[in-house]
Amino acid sequence: MQPNDKLKRLKKIISGYGSCAVAFSGGVDSTLLLKVASGLLPKDKLLAVTANSPTYPAEELIAARKTARILGVRHKIIKTRELKNKRFLSNPVDRCYFCKKELFLKMRSLARKNGIISVLDASNLSDSEDFRPGNLVKEELGVRSPFVEAGFTKEDIRRTSKQLKLPTWDKPNLACLASRIPYGTKISVDLLKRVHRAESYLKEMGFRQVRVRHYNGLCRIEVCRNEIPRLIKDREEVVDKLKKLGYNYITVDLNGYRTGSLNEVIGR
Numbered sequence: 001m002q003p004n005d006k007l008k009r010l011k012k013i014i015s016g017y018g019s020c021a022v023a024f025s026g027g028v029d030s031t032l033l034l035k036v037a038s039g040l041l042p043k044d045k046l047l048a049v050t051a052n053s054p055t056y057p058a059e060e061l062i063a064a065r066k067t068a069r070i071l072g073v074r075h076k077i078i079k080t081r082e083l084k085n086k087r088f089l090s091n092p093v094d095r096c097y098f099c100k101k102e103l104f105l106k107m108r109s110l111a112r113k114n115g116i117i118s119v120l121d122a123s124n125l126s127d128s129e130d131f132r133p134g135n136l137v138k139e140e141l142g143v144r145s146p147f148v149e150a151g152f153t154k155e156d157i158r159r160t161s162k163q164l165k166l167p168t169w170d171k172p173n174l175a176c177l178a179s180r181i182p183y184g185t186k187i188s189v190d191l192l193k194r195v196h197r198a199e200s201y202l203k204e205m206g207f208r209q210v211r212v213r214h215y216n217g218l219c220r221i222e223v224c225r226n227e228i229p230r231l232i233k234d235r236e237e238v239v240d241k242l243k244k245l246g247y248n249y250i251t252v253d254l255n256g257y258r259t260g261s262l263n264e265v266i267g268r
Contacts, residue, residue: 001151006150006151006156006160007036007160009149009150009151010036010146010147010152011036013146013149013150014037017120017144017146018117018118019041019045019115019116020037020041020045020047020111020116020117020118020119020144021046021047021048021049021107021111021114021120022034022037022048022120023051023104023119023121023122024048024050024068025050025051025060025064026050026060026063026168026174027171027173027174028158028161028170028171029123029124029154029157030122031161031168032122032160032161032164032166033120033146034046034048034071034073038072043074044074045116046073047073047075047076047111047114048068048073048074048075049075049078050064050068050075050076050077050078051077051080052077052078052079053079053080053082053083054177054192054193055082055083055177056176056177057177057196061077067168076110078106078107080099080102081102082098082102083187083189085098085102088102088178089186089188090186091178091181091182091183091184091186092183092184093133093183094133096132096134096176097133097134097136097137099134099176100134101137101141104119104121104137104143105141107119108141118144119141119142119144120143120145121138122145122147123138123145123147123148124147124156124157125147125148125152125153126153126154126155130263131260158170172208172209175211175259177195177196179260179262180195180212181195181213182214183262185215191214194214194245194246195212197245198212198219198245198247199212201238202223205237205238207223207224207230207231208224208227209223209257210257211257213253217246217248217249218247218248218249218250218251219249219250219251220252220253221238221250221251221252222253222256225255225257228252228254228256235250
C-alpha cells in the first residue's frame, strides 16, 4: 500500500472513533497522530494527554506543550506515579507493563470525564520488531493504535510528517529513561537523573541520537554508527564529563544506536 493510501485509511479510522484522547509525548509518532486527528475531529472531541514523570526528560514536556499549542489542540498534563509501584521499581522484564497501565488507566479516566470515547497511542508496525510488554495493557483496556490499523511503519510516519511539514519529522527517537537501565537493576529518581545528564552532555556536544546505558559504575554509549568516529575522537572530553557523573568506566557500543538494545539479552 502506498503512503498516501495509508494516510487516507488512517483518516478514515480516526474519523470513525468520533472522539479520542491521544497519548502525546511530542515525538515524531504522536505528533503526526495528533496533527491528523486535529484536522478531522471537533476541538471538544480531541484531547492530547502528556505524562509528567521523572522517567521522561523535562525538556520533552516543554516541547510537547509547544507543539500542542501550535496545533491548536486541548492539552492536559497528568502526573503518573509509576515510581510509587514497587514492581516497576524492581525493573522486571515486563517493567513497561506497569508504566503503561499507570498511564492508560489515568488517560481513560480523564477521557471519560471529558466525554471522550477512545484512547489512542502512536504505536506503529515497526514497534512489533521489539519486545513490547506494554501492548498487553492496550488489549486489557481497549486502547487503540490507529497507525497499526492503517499499516504505518516508522518510515511511513517520518515520510508523512515531512510531507505535512511537521518540524518533528526528523526528530530523534524518544524512549522512557528507564529503558537505559538493565532489567533487575532497581530504578530510582537519582539514577534516572544521572542517565539524563549524561545524555544531555552528549547532545550538547552535537550528537543527535544518543543512549547512555547504565551498568552501575560503567556506562555503554550508543550513537549513530557514522558518529562513532567523532565520539572516539572526542573521548577525552566525553570521559571527563561522564566521570564527573560517577561513571568509572565509559564504553562505546560499536554496533551503534538501535532501539531496545537492552532487550537483546532476553531469552539468552
